[in-house]
Amino acid sequence: MSRRSGILEFAVLGLLREAPMHGYELRKRLNTSLGVFRAFSYGTLYPCLKTLVANGWLIEEPGSAPEEALAASLAGRRAKIVYRLTAAGKEHFEELLSHTGPDAWEDEHFAARFAFFGQTEREVRMRVLEGRRSRLEERLEKMRASLARTRERLDDYTLELQRHGMESVEREVRWLNELIESERAGRDRRSGPDAPALHDNESGETGGLPRHGGSTRPDPSDDTAK
Amino acid sequence: MSRRSGILEFAVLGLLREAPMHGYELRKRLNTSLGVFRAFSYGTLYPCLKTLVANGWLIEEPGSAPEEALAASLAGRRAKIVYRLTAAGKEHFEELLSHTGPDAWEDEHFAARFAFFGQTEREVRMRVLEGRRSRLEERLEKMRASLARTRERLDDYTLELQRHGMESVEREVRWLNELIESERAGRDRRSGPDAPALHDNESGETGGLPRHGGSTRPDPSDDTAK
DNA sequence: AATTTCATGTAATTCGTTACATGATTCC
């Protein structure tokens, strides 16, 4: 019951799996570290955390810094609340990770899944990447069909919008192709049904992503932005 | 009051400005012809149409086919409802078109605006394109900053996600640059305060978009899809 | 005759935001 959000729940569990955190920090990581993928507000996050606690997947802990705990105990002061994943929460997250329902291919859902690929088994990674790709290919076909049907009735701008949209999708398909290829390459020999199941993966083994030219130089002219 | 949806309202008015239509067809055009931009369901569309009628921007007309009107008059039968833009509606849409609030640069809003560029004055087109571009450049800066701050703490997949996201944004900026350039080129000489205001633009004058290689051949292997 | 597609709607529910309210900590 209380089937909260899906993607937010998933992302929160995933982030907390790496390390305990309080809400404020959680939100920042949600909005920056994890790709471009959507900005949640506190009004969304805090109630969600409550629910996850109620489900037994998280526990609230007083802030870890000793003076905080002291200050909190002295008066009725409010201290930072650090959320930590419980064993049940870990289990639940792992279950979510292996679920490859057809929702997993949708835009934001996919991005969230991808963001936690580091904690995902290779087999599942493949399913998600391939599922996403065929979802996009479906979309492309629909776009092509609709374009073929209506091309002459459309003005230049509408046409240009369609063209650009299609090109974006095509570009993502190419990206997925590269990723899938390098997953396959990383598989090498031996990856039978007894996969290593990298539950507590610390080894630097990620299969080796397609090295793109890192044009993203540090750019010293801005650090924390305005 | 009853500030409905924004983008749906805008798109509906824009589509009906071209020709009267009934709800079902409207929805199809919303989801196909107008770029990739989001699929609205009937549960959203019909109530919205009601509101627009209540505001005096649309009127409901019985289906135009003569047998339908006849059938409807005979019994209490339900006939197709064709929506037509009123004079007030036309005026309202034109007002929305010229509005360039900061919302106009956001993803979906922008797509909707762009889709109706054929009915938009050149000056406004420029403002929207440039606004969108600077919005994206802001976003890029934030992404670069956040990446510079967190690069070493991130695993390969998260990094790859970020990289791909940034590249997508960069690509759109390049697209906008082309568009802006060709808008400027189309302006030629003379485009003072007395612009032609293409209210009932039928002339093929659109300024000439950057001709991209039309790789979108008809593809006879699917017409109306499954 | 049955199925698909066209066509219009409503009610309940989900997901998420904005605005508000409060207070602690850090930096200048």
Next chain:
DNA sequence: GGAATCATGTAACGAATTACATGAAATT
């Protein structure tokens, strides 16, 4: 000591979806 940022929450609202309910027209 004042501003910015950190930190946690709630209530009211908004936008849109899903599932439901209905029925006509076209196609097979």
